[in-house]
Amino acid sequence: MDVPTALIALQTCDLEIRRAAKLLDELPEKRSILETRHKSEEVRQLKGKAEELVHRLERAIAANTDEVAALDEKIAGVQKTLDGGQVTNPKEVHNLSREMDALKRREDKLDNDTLSLMERLEKAREQVAKVDTALQRLSTRESELIAAYRLKGGEVQSDLEAHKQQRAELAAAVGDELLARYEAAAAAKGGIGAARLLEVACSACRVELPSERLRELREGPDVGVCPNCRRLLVVRGDDASE
Ligand SMILES: [Zn+2]
Known part of the structure; x- marks a missing residue:
């Protein structure tokens, strides 16, 4: 996986x-x-x-x-x-x-x-x-x-x-490093530490992201960070969403 x-x-x-x-x-x-x-x-x-x-x-x-x-x-x-x-x-x-x-x-x-x-x-x-x-x-x-x-x-x-x-x-x-970041975000954000990028918005906070931020996310790694809620944001590579 x-x-x-x-x-x-x-x-x-x-x-x-x-x-x-x-x-x-x-x-x-x-x-x-x-x-x-x-x-x-x-x-x-x-x-x-x-x-x-x-x-x-x-x-x-x-x-x-x-x-x-x-x-x-x-x-x-x-x-x-x-x-x-x-x-x-x-x-x-x-x-x-x-x-x-x-x-x-x-x-x-x-x-x-x-x-x-x-x-x-x-x-x-x-x-x-x-x-x-x-x-x-x-x-x-x-x-x-x-x-x-x-x-x-x-x-x-x-x-x-x-x-x-x-x-x-x-x-x-x-993996340990991402797991630690996920757990920290989940602990800080009511149990939701990871979200998906849906079109132009984060699936957790639902805030539409400005195009500049979207471009940065899409050019970055598969798993980034939502600029609004700071949760881990899966930009691509998630089987379920594709
Ligand atoms: Zn968010």
Whole structure:
């Protein structure tokens, strides 16, 4: 394929790609998929917080349990001393009893704390489970939406893929230097970077060119530049126009 033909075909192909991409973009399922993903992200954050709370409570309960075990040992030690009968001094016996009471009070307090921590832990675990269920529901919903999107968009999608493949071939035929100029012009001019010279006017901007400019174009290369809109202008050599 010669360069002018490839350039015009590339322009047509790019418009087809844009049209297909826009169609895909505007499918209502796409919006719903994005909304579902956004919601999932929010729920995942909630789950993270709930799990963090579960871990914190578990650690607090474990710490309490350890402390109670240590207190049990101390209490048993004091009890042993009291039972052993070596301590006979009433004041010392009194002090040991008081120590024992203090240890037991501490233990009671820890036991009560542990109970309320366990209640909170149960609630936090329920919250994690609830959030998990919500996440699963959202994930199912997302899969359904993706399936619907693929079904509806399948034809457009394969059309898009075919055009992308075609574009790669056309871009190669156009060549790097001209391709870069075309892409720059297309980016600056609403997606239309190449036009044809039709008789005396540019097919893109439709402006009739003065005869001096026309003469320059016709004496120049196959692909020139429109003096009015600055798009690439195929002066001759495009199969489709001949
Ligand atoms: Zn023009």
